Amino acid sequence: MNLAPRQNRPGETRGDHKVVASLVPDGARVLDIGSEDGALLDLLARDRQVDGRGIELSQEGVNRCVARGLSVIQGDADTDLSDYPDEAFDVVILSQTLQATRAPKQVMSELLRIGKQVIVSIPNFAHWRNRAQVLFRGRMPVTKYLPYEWYDTPNIHFCSLRDFVDLCNELDAEVEKAVALSGRGNKIPVNAPWWVWNIVAEQAVFLLKRQD
């Protein structure tokens, strides 16, 4: 299932993937949840020489991953993470998927259990364009990067960046790094307080770990 906004020409590396790759140590054991067609795992195997595994919901996606030589299973972040032992992976990645899970908090705590580090990327529901649509048009936001109508969206648990940081605090997860991105997946090259990012960032990538 591809929940991420399409921003790239075929063959071009997605901006959020580049950011994720920059956060993954060389040779790490990685689990990528929501592998889609395997583009990120492929990138990590190539550039970071990771020992990568994936979970993908759609059969089509899994077939494409396995057909390109990646180790991916058909599965669901909501139900299949409990099978993995504690700290089974150096890094667990959840790209643009949290908002589509049934129980995001439980998924987050599973991620923090099975990964020594966790990378989560989420779309920011509180981006100014979304705010404007609700405020001025009185409509649920439909943008280039969140293209679904309210009745057919797979995104059932939206949050803002600040909401997400609150959840991390509640789960005793430490935000080691956060990168705000534009809708195109480019880094927003400014240091700003959360409330600014919460308005101008269309998505963000977080590097988390459990607080000991």
Add this chain to the structure above:
Amino acid sequence: MSADTTNEPISSELKSSEAETPSSKLAKFSAAEPLELDSGVKLAPWQIAYETYGELNNDKSNAIMVCHALTGDQYVASTNPITGKQGWWTLMVGPGKPIDTNHYFVICANVLGGCLGTTGPATVDPDTGKAYALNLPVVTIRDMVRSQARLIEHLGIDTLFAVIGGSMGGMQVLQWAASYPEKVFAAIPIAAAARHTSQNIAFHEVGRQAIMADPNWCSGNYIEDGVRPTKGLAIARMAAHVTYMSDESLHQKFGRNLQDRENLTFGFDADFQIESYLRHQGMTFVDRFDANSYLYVTRAMDYFDLAEEFGGSLPNAFRDTKTRFCVMSFTSDWLFPTSESRQVVRALNAAAANVSFVEIDSDRGHDAFLLDVPEMFDTIRGFMTGAANARGLPSPGAKV
């Protein structure tokens, strides 16, 4: 496997010679080289019949073991000497096929307890000079795999690049990975399970009882008595064949269509096409299979419970494994349903193993693994390419 042509009747001499001196390759082990069985018996002498395809490379790193299903045989990609038909998996194994014999050295052996050359109940017991019949010890899936491990040792092969098989073949794949993790680089269990379920055992028991109820079974000694329990074996095959297909595929193929007639006959002739088809399946099966073998091989499947061997924990079967797994199931397979494959995948995840898993959308039931299912072939091509790269083997041109 579906049979679409009627075979010429075959003399029982030919069949018994295939059990003793098969047309395929044969490895014989002497009285001094016994095979130790789960039952505690040391079987000797014993033999294993096998076929090979392709060439073994210089460092002997390109060997693939294909494990056959309940009624399969070693003729995976070559003509079966009894039926005269082409191999049972020529869609999967051959030059340019997903298991590409231009690149890999493929081995397929008749299972222990079988009837096409590997020691089984139709083999002559050297102690008595008569067929073993029920005096052969009951064998298990692990015994089958042990015999195959002895075969590759005999061939001078240390490590298999891959082990692949569907149904009972997939059980052997899982057993290979659990028993000899260091000898299996990649494992592909298709439409399989880590245990035989109660429902599976129930169907097998119906088949066995059908065989044993045939007066010509003669308490198992039919070879000695010069008769054959063909009726019982045919009924066992008919019952089993239904379990290999889905309701949907039966409906598409036969519906309620009548066989060579306009109206119901108000009798018990084969009015319906499905009845005629099943009778044909049963009748052709008895030409190529031994009734006692059917008892032994179904029993081996019934006894299979991989977790039990590892203290009741399936993840323990795969602890610290380096093997790469590609697990596959089919949506309409109700005999080895996806839930069974998922159990295997869960255990592999819990063991932090390297695993891919796909449930293929197909309405063809359990038999789908033998049929032309392009998604299955694409997945296996991709997996084999990835595994070949990881192994440092030249990978066949992948169709991605």
